[in-house]
Amino acid sequence: MPRTMAGKVLAVALMAVLALVGCADDSRDGAGKPRISAYLDGNLELGEVEALSLDAGDQVHLAFRFTDADGAPVAGERLAVLSRAGNLITHPAPRTDADGFARTRLLAQRGGQDTLEISGPGEARGELRLRVGGEEADQHGDHQVGEGELPERDDVLSWRRLGALKTWEEEDLLAAEFPDDILALEGQTVRVQGFMMPLEQGDRQRHFLLSASTPSCFYCAPGGPESVVEVKTDRGLAFTFDALTLEGELELLDPNEMGMFYRLKDARPAD
Template sequence: MKRAARRLAGALGLALLMGTQTVLADTPASIELIYEQLAPTDGAPVIPAIQNDVVYLAAEVRDADGDLLDGVPITLRSINNNRRVGPTPFTRDGGYTDITLVARSLGRDTLTITAGPVSTKIDLDVRAAATVDEYAATLDGTDAIDGILGWATLMQANLDYDETFRVSATYPPALRAHFGDTVRLAGYMLPIQMSAEQTRFILSANPPVCFFHLPGGPATVVDVHSVQATEMTWEPIVVEGRLAGETQSDDGLLYRLTDARVIRR
């Protein structure tokens, strides 16, 4: 009995040792952030954001041997209550995961992203919605075009996200009053058709910086349905059309511009 007990204890000890080694091998030792754009700064990197807009990050997690780790849960903490949306992110596809948050609070914030025992920090600079119209203000000749609706007006929408990233919107009366009107918007074309000429495209307040995400969130992009094909361009344009707004969206597109035409490019 004693010999059998010793064998069992030895086997259990070996199993525990192997288990400990496996845990150590799979323990996150480093986490690195990947971000789409940075604000100009002489110090530590700062991510620019507009209040109530969406910010996209990605995290890469490695173990002590430098191997990428899958299945690691990622947490995000903000000192200014700029909250993450969607389900808890886990690393996948070779140690990577996306992190999506909504910039709720104005001012400088510090984000702490954690994977197991390791964490990293990055600053977030959240600015007022009116700032987004600085892009339009830089377009040559825009001031000579009457009736341009500012993006800050569209950003008055109150947005909410569920665990599947489905977005819901409620609109204040001053914004809802523009629905059904013909308006003009200045922004950047994001082509969605496999053609040099586009009859449907996304108009964005922000210049595109990534092929995988819309630049910004649902309040700074518009689904444009044009009456004429428009040649694809990366230069800013002015589009005129009839504005409509949805209360729910699965694809992040709440605003729509129909019977549209490009009046400046």
């Protein structure tokens, strides 16, 4: 199970990083422009954080502050949070509060170097560098299947392909540009493997999400919208914690109010 960083906040590794990178000051590049800075949620007194050293399985709550060119907080705007290496972001499009803070949670799953890219309206940009180590991490930087993830198979549509899309905000919704190989699959029968995340009550599910990794919380998606597929089936499937392989018609959603990019229609078990 992932280890939650509460009071200690990875004291030794984190404080070492803070000592190296220091806190933000207005003299560095980006002053006088809209900017996004990263903090540890619940530990704002530590100041701005530019880098974190984590172990695979660690969780950390993050707060990103969006300020305008004069340094004033910007409220009510959505930010887009992306992990270049594919580490899990539970809320990839958080909205800023009255103090300009937008909050999310990071689950470190993939070893090696990573960068979180945070973007907002206009030219607002920010980055948070990560180093993920530990027994589950790949020290060479190549992705290895971690706990709760599924190995890739040749007979199913991989999550790597589903995740290779560009996203942006459009009228308060996330819009997407799909790669050509995914566009060619729209309306076709495909197979997808993943874990069931129920959207309804009852033993049998007709409308649920299929996730790339085991849900860590049943009140939020375990990753970004590119890591889940909305599933609809007339048959109804029994709830299970085990991995499923489903077959159905692929529908591309751009955008929709549920924040999903993919839907599997008339789904049925493929195994």
